[in-house]
Amino acid sequence: MSYSKILLVVIDGISDRPVNGKTPLSSAKTPVLDSFAEEGVCGIMDPISPGVRAGSDTGHFALLGYPPEKYYPGRGPIEAAGVGIDLKPGDIAFRANFATVEDREGSFFDKVVVDRRAGRFSNTDELADSINEGIDLDVEFIFKRGSGHRGALVLRNNLSDRISGTDPKVEGKPPSRSHPLSDNPSSEDVRTAEIVNTFSEKAHQILKNHPLNLERAMSGELPANAILLRGPGKMPHVEDFKSKFGLSLSIISGTALIKGVGRILGGDVLQVEGATGGKDTDLEAKVKRAMESVKSHDFILLHIKAPDEYGHDGDFDGKKKFIEKVDRALKPLSDLDDCYIAITADHSTPVTVKDHSGDPVPVVIRGEGVRRDDVKAFGEFTCYRGGLCRIRGLDLVPILLDLAGVAKKYGA
Amino acid sequence: MSYSKILLVVIDGISDRPVNGKTPLSSAKTPVLDSFAEEGVCGIMDPISPGVRAGSDTGHFALLGYPPEKYYPGRGPIEAAGVGIDLKPGDIAFRANFATVEDREGSFFDKVVVDRRAGRFSNTDELADSINEGIDLDVEFIFKRGSGHRGALVLRNNLSDRISGTDPKVEGKPPSRSHPLSDNPSSEDVRTAEIVNTFSEKAHQILKNHPLNLERAMSGELPANAILLRGPGKMPHVEDFKSKFGLSLSIISGTALIKGVGRILGGDVLQVEGATGGKDTDLEAKVKRAMESVKSHDFILLHIKAPDEYGHDGDFDGKKKFIEKVDRALKPLSDLDDCYIAITADHSTPVTVKDHSGDPVPVVIRGEGVRRDDVKAFGEFTCYRGGLCRIRGLDLVPILLDLAGVAKKYGA
Known part of the structure; x- marks a missing residue:
């Protein structure tokens, strides 16, 4: 029935503020992301807390269940x-x-x-x-x-x-x-x-x-x-992911910063040929590696960087097209049915701001037993109506652990 | 594109619990408030936290970004x-x-x-x-x-x-x-x-x-x-609003309590002839003064007291009519388009309770780049469906600072 594998897909900076009522994500054709929204439970998420502009580093600490105000050591470490x-x-x-x-x-x-x-x-x-x-x-x-x-x-x-x-x-x-x-x-x-x-x-x-x-x-x-x-x-004392949550962690990312976060948390940073952390990255290879890693690890972080770069560049069309490319690349995950899949972002990077903003990010969780809602599209103007309502980055790991049946009961 | 001015309109105790399915706000004709709801992003807000009955003083501390449990000095100061x-x-x-x-x-x-x-x-x-x-x-x-x-x-x-x-x-x-x-x-x-x-x-x-x-x-x-x-x-040590958030604060209120909160936070309390803090206040003069203050200050608090008084009196019709009066008085704000405008309350004051209650208050934020939602009316039975979902009073200032482009990034 249940299964204890979790795949977290972080699409860096995917969400935006609207331009004439539209965003790159809302105007992109994303049949795969939308099918996840339809099959899963949706919401919006403040990576740190409402209005706080998360970095990719602090955002990932929070999304991986580590309060950044306690664990974030700054850029050097x-x-x-x-x-x-x-x-x-x-x-x-x-x-x-x-x-x-x-x-x-x-x-x-x-x-x-x-x-x-x-x-x-x-x-x-x-x-x-x-x-x-x-x-x-x-x-x-x-x-x-x-x-x-x-x-x-x-x-x-x-x-x-x-x-x-x-x-x-x-x-x-x-x-x-x-x-x-x-x-x-x-x-x-x-x-x-x-x-x-x-x-x-x-x-x-x-x-x-x-x-x-x-x-x-x-x-x-x-x-x-x-x-x-x-x-x-x-460098602070950091309890590794496996000790803290009981699950082995793997990281698939082309970005040194995220690999660094992953190593600090004691994760296995997997090498993927062609994963550059840039616009030229080999998305298919990363998705393939993530699916393989489900066999060897319990909690897999798949990080995709480039939407954030298009946001920093202020490139609406480029971001929209790259999101469509990501969507196609994620297609194989549709059939991955023995694993909880969460798809979200570490922060918004609106093309109008050309930097990270404190706007919430969309989030969807698909898997056995989630309370499906009526949301049928993944985006800034749809997910907020979903069954997760508005959560915080630090809530994500506990929710996933609970779904996967590996959370401890608090009390009797 | 963006602009860094913020006007926060607090309509004291505007929201209620229903009587036969209706509240003073839901039954009042409020075309101006509704147009803000339509053009903005809506939600409900717990001034302190769910179920906590805020005072006007503690509520304002929270709405202005100061955790009352740290800063609230009691009534004397x-x-x-x-x-x-x-x-x-x-x-x-x-x-x-x-x-x-x-x-x-x-x-x-x-x-x-x-x-x-x-x-x-x-x-x-x-x-x-x-x-x-x-x-x-x-x-x-x-x-x-x-x-x-x-x-x-x-x-x-x-x-x-x-x-x-x-x-x-x-x-x-x-x-x-x-x-x-x-x-x-x-x-x-x-x-x-x-x-x-x-x-x-x-x-x-x-x-x-x-x-x-x-x-x-x-x-x-x-x-x-x-x-x-x-x-x-x-009196505790209180970092003034300008030092804490980088924005100059002005307060337009006829109420000694709110003027006191404003002075404690280092704000400029503006004098408005005819602003009594009561049912006979000159609403038009206060709105005019608030709009002038947008030129001289960065963050303007416009506080309107009387709906709370009608709530304490248990006067459903009086409250409804005064809300309609407030709505007409706010009309000039419709054209104020170089300023983020947030409209909310510091707490609910249901006519059935004749005192403050812990029910959440409606909130709307209008301005460049907000993620407009489908909410078309400002009230207890509409705003909860909006894109802000449910936030807390302390979230409001960070959200507004982020929209206005004056929030610092946390991390890289």
Whole structure:
């Protein structure tokens, strides 16, 4: 009768505010999403709470049952987890960029940043190795490259996240010296800022003399001779998904940020060839992988990023067409009948706002025993009439666990 | 496209429980309110939470984004702010009445209260001056008259609000001595009660010999020879609306209580000639002032009191007719199209209950980008079908800030 598998499909930023009464979702042809709405129970959902503009990171924490105000560690730790660093509670993590500063003698902090992304140089494996091998700090550290010019730095051993980064955020200025954020800094704050500055100086000295950069300079390319750090955060203690909810978690996403959230929660981040996290992603491959994962995992998160990007671009037609593409790609899920399927978003990204908004997102849950309602289409102007009424992101996992028969009774 | 002005119209106690299936609101002709419902997104709202009977004060705290359980200081401080006293955190404030006690020798606390309102004597300016000039206490105090026989007392310098007032609440008994409420009173509790009793005794000695009162006694009128204190509360630290939400706040209300709430939140309380806070108020003047205020302020609260009074009176037809009057007065808002407009109530005041009830109130939000729904009438039996579903009072400001594009993103 019942079954304990759950597939959560998060279509990033799918919902909008209307333009002349229509949205990309409401005007798209979405027979598959609509059939889910017809067969399931619908509602609207505030990822955090009404009016609050969720990030994709805080939104996913909430949708996966983790109150972000308790667990959200900031961007640094999520990015670090996203590139595959195994974080421990108390670790301080930064987002990092390979960048280009002026090529002359002197201290790193006196040189103007020429390009914050080192000409988007991406072949940074050797450079990352040279940093890990060549730098000696008073504390343990891990540097890891990410995609493109990106990377992450983790500092271990009881340091502080109440310090600034070194990224000046604009070009034409020298890097910022890390400093404590508090007017009354603790000794850990002061020590951490010093370590960050030492790391940055040493990284520059190693990178500017690295053969790869000398070569790039010779051929007129921007050398990746600096590391800029931003978004420091401290990794909290996070009970993993399996311990917290009793279900094994897998994540299918092309987006480093969501992979990072998944790793922080102890999930298995599955690799899918062609999953880019962009408009060119291989949706069919991701859906196929998600369906396979139902055999090996209990709770599967399938994250589809691009509708959010079209929202940020303000591209109504592009978003509408991509939603139709998503709809076609989800077709195989129609026959997946031994699994609860929830389809929703982590936040709205209206093309009129070109950023995340606090508008609620539509949500549908299909599976054995749900109380079907009269809603027959998935969208902003239909789901609110459904049987779920208006729920919050944090409600979703408990509702799914209960349907799947794996929730504990509270009381007798 | 978007705009950042917000007008919140609170029609005090507008909603009801049905009598033979009808309410004053549902049976009133309200073409203007209905056009807002048609053009906007509707819902029902629990000012505090479901079933909780909000006061107008706690309801307004919530509707303005301040959790009352954290910020509500009790009636004393609100009344004191309402009469124009500039409260500091830690101040202890009381509501005060000019009253009449027996005219004979002896202690204030031995004399029977003849009239708790001193025959509703209202020309109390000189009496208040004599209290402020004639009384010397160990602590700083401010006494200020309000409208009619009312006033407020504020005690400064680290005192306690865990003490009783002096108002016996009935006539024919002597005033109550202030005493600590705790079984294990602190030294501040004891000291505060003593100061309150000393103030009351000294005020009586000054007032009973005041020329104005001797004159009144001569002509057979009740002398205002006593001050009765009730509703003590301590002023908490309250971040002002502008600091908290980034928007300047104005308040248009004829009601001292709502003016007090507005002042406590750091809003500009605008004077409107003819705004009485009663059934005879000049609604057109208030609406005009609100529309002017959209030019000078970011967030405008327009409060209309009388429907609540008809509710307390149990007057179905009077309430219905006044709601129709409000509807006509709101007509000019129809053309105010560069401003988000929310229309709701701070609580229900059913004519069948003759007091506030915990029933939800209808709410509509109109403005660029709201997700219009199918609701075409503003009322108890229509709005619950709308796109907002059921929200809480504390959700309202975040939703409006998000629509107006002034909400911060939480996460990335």
